[in-house]
Amino acid sequence: MQPLAYRMRPRTINEIVGQQHLVGPGKIINRMVKAKLLSSMILYGPPGTGKTSIASAIAGSTKYAFRILNAATDSKKDLQIVAEEAKLSGTVILLLDEIHRLDKTKQDFLLPHLENGNIILIGATTENPYININPAIRSRTQIFEVTPLAPGDIKQAILTAIDDKQRGLGELPIKIDEVALNFVSESTNGDLRSALNAVELAAKSTSPDSEGTIHLTLEIIEECLQKRALTQDKDGDGHYDVISAFQKSIRGSDTDAALHYMARLLESGDLQSVIRRLLIIAYEDVGLANPPVCQRTVSAVTAAEHVGLPEARIPLANAVIELCVSPKSNSAMVAIDNALTDIQSGHIGEVPDHLRDAHYKGAKALGHGIDYKYPHDYDNDWVPQQYLPDLLKKAQYFDAKGNSNFEQKIRDQYKTLKKAQNSGH
Known part of the structure; x- marks a missing residue:
């Protein structure tokens, strides 16, 4: 009677889905397990992203005993x-869930056991450990962030569970439509537990068809997830079409269209796509035309992540409306892309000698740093000197558009400095 998500927990780190920045070959947790030099750690991130799975996989890979407790509900006696x-x-x-709720009595009991290595603590939390976990625990642990799984990772995990005859659903004659598989992979926002639970409910509550096949359609998955595929189409591309329309509506300053497309994404439960896209839009499409709205977008996104849906819609709506009515400029993005084009084309050049590091023995003999002019020693803390390599000393990557008073000031100051710089050589 154990849920599918529980049964499919990875037995070794090689079976972990996602989180390759921690458990992939050569990465920190993989190295710990390989060397059998485990240290206590805190894993923090959204629900269903694999914190418990990583802990159980570490235990399975090292053959150590594995116990799970909850810092909020289990007592000091359980720790004893x-x-x-x-x-x-x-x-x-010891996997200690909700470690941010560990009280001082339990903490004081636990600390000596962490220091002598008898207990390898793996704390799990959805809260920011740098804010919500006592420094005494933090100082004795390494802190690792786990991130929402990519749709591709969830999709592969679902297919593995459907095929697995021992722990998964392999004994059932399941056929899942591609559009249904894409929907459950994308709409669970990186939460593998929710995705597996929905697939199991769908499989076990659907009667076989005339050919004896349990056919999981988009409509069945929608019902079991209690989310509507408003952003899907029969080819599975509609989701990305809505995200694209969302950004283009903000870029085009159509507030009502932007709110419409965001509402479709939120109604389908895709909060993460909205958040990621808004951050991109703020700096790509508004940028230097209105830097304060970029900062306020970050604040709105942070608030949305903290409160979750449905309340997240409120700060996000504030951000969308302000981004829509704001002046627009992509001058910063164009500037860095212009610089990258030179780099990628091989136009790099040598760092001028006077800018090179001079903080080591022998630098002076190489002529490094000798003629560098320290700007703070001059009037207005500025002095003309060459900064770009000789090969690129005439390069100009930035072309401010002046679509707001702020960007006009940046453009004027940039041109003034560039002219003075060029005339000084």
Whole structure:
């Protein structure tokens, strides 16, 4: 009767879905397991992203005993039982869920066991550990962030679960439509637990058709997820079409269209796509024309992440409306892309000698840093000197558009400095 998500937990780190920045070959947790040099850690990130899975996989890979407790609901006595087990049988890996709610009494009991290595603590939390976890625990742990899984990772995990005859649904004659698979992979916002639970409910509550096949359609998956595929079409591309229309509506300053497309994304539960896209839009399409709205967009996105849906719609709506009515400029994006074009084309050149690092023995003999002019020693803390390599000393990447008073000031100052710089050589 255990849920599919529980049964499909990875047994070793090689079976972990996603989080390759931590468990992939050569990455930190993979190295710890390979060297059998585990240290206590805190894993923080959204629900369903693999914190418990990573802990159980570490235990499975190292063959250490594995215990799970909850910092909020389990008592000091429960911790004492784990500590006694560690004394008798050796190292125990303890997954402590909701570690941000660990009180001082339990903490004081736990700390000596962390220091002597009897207990390898893996704390799990959805809260920011740098803010919500006691410094005494933080100082004895490494902190790793886990991120929402990509749709491709979730899709592969679902297919694995459908095929697995021992732990998964492989004994059932399941056929899942591609559009349904794409929908459950994309609309669960990186939460693999929710995706697997929905697929299991769909599979076990759907009667076989005339050919004996359990056919999972988009409509069945929608019902089991309780989300409507408003952003899907029969080819699975509609989701990305709506995201594209969302950005283009803001770029085109159509407030009502932007709110419409954001509402479609939010109604389908795709909060993460809205958040990612708004951050991109703020700096790509508004940018230097209105820097304060970029900062306020970051604040709105942060608030939305904290409160979640449905309340997240409120700060996000504020950001969308302000982005729409704001003046627009992509001059910063164009500037960095112009610079990257030179780099990618091989137009790089040598760093001028007077700008090179002079903080080592022998630098002077090489002529490094000798003729550098320290701007703060001059009037207005500025002095003309060459900064670009000789090959690129005439390059100009930035072309401000002047679509707002702020950007006009930036453009004028840029041109003034550039003219003075060029005339000074």
